[in-house]
Every structure is written in C-alpha cells, then in structure tokens.
Amino acid sequence: MPGRNKPVKRPSIAYFTDINNAHTLQVHAMTDTTPARHLIRTPAYPWLLDESGFVRAGHVLKLIDIVGSEAALHHLNQNGLHGLVVTASLDRTNFHEPIRLWEMIRLESRVSRVWQRSLETQVVVRAENFITGESREVATAYLVFVALDMKTREKIAFPPHEPQTEEEQLLAQAADLRKQNRTAEGKTAPFTPIEPEDNPVVMTKLMTQNDANAQSNVFGGIILSIIDEVGSMVAKRQALNQPIVGVRQDRMSFIAPTFIGETIEARAILTKTWNTSMEVQVEVNAINPNNPSEPRRVASSYLVYVRIGPSGRPGEVPPWVPRTELQQQRAESADLRRRIRQQEETVKLTLSAPEA
Numbered sequence: 202m203p204g205r206n207k208p209v210k211r212p213s214i215a216y217f218t219d220i221n222n223a224h225t226l227q228v229h230a231m232t233d234t235t236p237a238r239h240l241i242r243t244p245a246y247p248w249l250l251d252e253s254g255f256v257r258a259g260h261v262l263k264l265i266d267i268v269g270s271e272a273a274l275h276h277l278n279q280n281g282l283h284g285l286v287v288t289a290s291l292d293r294t295n296f297h298e299p300i301r302l303w304e305m306i307r308l309e310s311r312v313s314r315v316w317q318r319s320l321e322t323q324v325v326v327r328a329e330n331f332i333t334g335e336s337r338e339v340a341t342a343y344l345v346f347v348a349l350d351m352k353t354r355e356k357i358a359f360p361p362h363e364p365q366t367e368e369e370q371l372l373a374q375a376a377d378l379r380k381q382n383r384t385a386e387g388k389t390a391p392f393t394p395i396e397p398e399d400n401p402v403v404m405t406k407l408m409t410q411n412d413a414n415a416q417s418n419v420f421g422g423i424i425l426s427i428i429d430e431v432g433s434m435v436a437k438r439q440a441l442n443q444p445i446v447g448v449r450q451d452r453m454s455f456i457a458p459t460f461i462g463e464t465i466e467a468r469a470i471l472t473k474t475w476n477t478s479m480e481v482q483v484e485v486n487a488i489n490p491n492n493p494s495e496p497r498r499v500a501s502s503y504l505v506y507v508r509i510g511p512s513g514r515p516g517e518v519p520p521w522v523p524r525t526e527l528q529q530q531r532a533e534s535a536d537l538r539r540r541i542r543q544q545e546e547t548v549k550l551t552l553s554a555p556e557a
Contacts, residue, residue, distance in 0.1 A: 237279075239271045241308040245300050245328075251433075251446075253509060255299035256306070258447035259429030261326060262294065263422030264308050265342045269322040270421075272310040273346040276320065277359055284357055285349045287455070288421040289319060291502075292343035292379050293542060294450035298328070300339055305329040307336070313343065313369075314376030315362040320346050321376045342450075343379060382541050383452060392501055393531055395484045401468035402438070404431040408463050419459035424485060428453070428502050431467040432481040436506035439471055439479055441519060444509040448478065451538060453502035457487070464488040466496060472528075473535035477515035478507045480535045503538060
C-alpha cells in the first residue's frame with residue numbers, strides 16, 4: 202500500500218521513578234511544537250516540604266534534571282541517532298517564588314541552543330492551583346548536556362538546530378552569553394577546593410540502585426538534591442536556625458560520573474553574606490570502596506539562600522567576615538558571580554521587553 206513505510210509521528214512518553222515519593226512521573230513529548238517541548242506534572246506532596254512549608258529546592262532541581270535531559274535525548278535521537286545524554290552543567294537556576302503544599306508542579310523543557318559538542322535546554326517551572334486553575338512561574342533553569350555513543354561511550358555531535366522564530370533566536374543569543382560567562386567566570390573566579398581547615402559541614406550517602414539512571418550511573422538529580430540539602434545546613438546555621446529558602450542554584454559542573462556502590466561526600470562552606478542573602482559553596486566527592494584513600498571530585502556548585510524573617514519577608518542575615526586570605530578570595534569571587542548574575546538578568550529583561 203502506498204505510504205505504508207512512512208513513519209507515524211507520535212508523542213513519546215518516558216517514565217521515571219520519583220525517588221522521594223515512589224510515584225511514577227510521565228514526561229510527555231509535545232511533538233506538535235517546534236522544537237518539541239517536554240512536560241512533567243506532579244503534586245507537591247507533604248513530605249516534599251521544608252521547615253518553612255515550601256517544596257524543597259533539591260526536589261525541584263531533581264525534576265529539572267529529568268525533564269531537561271528528556272528534551273536533550275529527544276533532539277539527539279530524532280534524526281536516527283541512538284545515543285545517551287549526560288548532564289555537563291546546570292546553569293543559573295533562579296527560584297522566583299516558592300511552591301506550596303498540594304500545588305501542581307509543572308515543568309516544561311525545550312532545546313534552546315545546540316553547539317557542536319553540547320546542547321542547552323531551558324526548563325520553566327510553574328506552580329498550578331488545583332482549585333482556581335491559576336498558574337505562576339516559579340523558576341527557570343538552563344542545563345548543558347553532552348552526547349555519548351551508546352556502545353563506545355565516546356562523545357558524539359548533536360544534530361544541528363537552527364532557530365526559526367524570533368523567540369528562539371533570542372533564546373540562542375542568551376545561551377551564547379551564558380556560555381561566554383561560564384568561560385570568563387572560570388578564568389576570573391576559579392574554583393577553590395574546600396579543605397578540612399575550612400571546617401565544612403559534611404554529609405555522606407551510599408549510592409544504591411535506587412539512585413541509578415539509564416546508564417547505571419548515579420542520577421544527576423540525586424547529586425543536585427544532596428547539594429541543596431548540605432548547602433541548606435550551612436545557610437540555616439548562619440541564619441541562627443531561622444527559616445531560609447534557596448533562591449538560586451548557581452552554575453554547577455558535573456566533572457565526572459558517580460557509580461553505584463560509591464559513597465558521596467558533600468562538603469559545604471559559607472563564602473559570602475549580603476544584606477538578606479548568602480552564598481554557599483558545595484563540593485561533592487565520590488569515594489570508591491576499593492580505594493577509599495583517594496576520593497575524586499565529581500561536582501561543585503554555589504547556592505544562594507535568603508533568610509526569612511518573622512513577617513515572612515526576607516530578613517537580615519548575620520554578617521560574616523572573612524578572616525583568612527583564602528576566605529577573602531572566595532568572598533571576592535562571590536561578588537563577581539553576583540555581578541554576572543545581575544548582568545544576565547539585565548540582558549534577559551532587555552531581550553524579553555516588547556518593542557515600542
């Protein structure tokens with residue numbers, strides 16, 4: 202029959218297990234849009250809340266990694282390629298508003314830029330009210346992925362993606378700016394390892410099969426959740442045990458994979474306090490049971506937290522004064538990252554402003 206071999210384009214659905222609540226998530230690929238957008242919707246369950254009554258940032262970051270990777274994988278495989286995608290970095294993630302109990306968490310991702318050996322996806326997070334149907338944007342994230350050959354695990358190129366609409370062109374321009382800033386920031390504010398004399402807050406966790414991704418490595422969302430958990434401990438201590446909320450996951454780099462059976466050791470220290478906010482540095486090491494004396498660094502990140510005052514508004518953070526030369530260097534680097542964040546926000550507002 203004519204056309205019998207013509208492929209039928211169907212929306213794809215991928216299933217992921219949400220480790221925090223053991224329910225199944227559906228990631229829907231809406232293939233009638235260009236480029237395809239991918240969607241997760243899941244309730245804000247009571248056990249996902251922090252002491253302030255809001256959904257923990259770590260849980261949202263885990264969902265962001267799931268839906269972002271699905272968009273990257275769909276783009277890789279749509280032209281007949283069959284490979285894997287690995288999260289290389291999580292760019293700025295700004296939490297505009299908290300998510301409350303029983304609101305519906307809606308995450309939508311799409312490809313924003315494709316370079317030769319990497320790809321960026323944009324993830325927009327919204328909170329939806331069950332009763333009124335009202336929806337508001339609560340966070341925006343950008344993730345960078347690399348592609349691997351299914352058999353050799355060698356890096357391969359993504360299929361090209363040319364922006365078609367004005368909105369896609371603006372997204373691509375902003376992605377290029379973020380890439381330039383990543384390079385510049387790495388040169389002007391290099392990562393300074395956390396040492397035992399820094400008296401870090403330390404958290405350890407054994408990685409099991411429950412933490413595995415499709416490649417049988419540790420799922421990146423698990424690392425993101427651990428980073429937020431240990432970072433929150435430092436921020437809460439500086440806030441004198443008053444409520445705090447994570448407002449920004451700064452640039453995070455996945456340096457190497459973590460394997461099942463290894464122990465994750467996350468270390469966190471304070472790097473800078475401002476009026477109502479503070480920055481925390483987190484370093485993640487993987488410890489192999491066969492070689493425990495040589496941990497290897499697998500990820501690093503900076504997070505920004507805000508102290509919540511009695512009125513529910515941002516409250517003053519007790520000041521922290523750097524006392525050593527290394528602490529002063531970290532504080533100066535934190536100020537630089539803050540200026541870059543403000544520059545990117547200014548560019549974002551400029552790009553999104555309607556023409557007169």
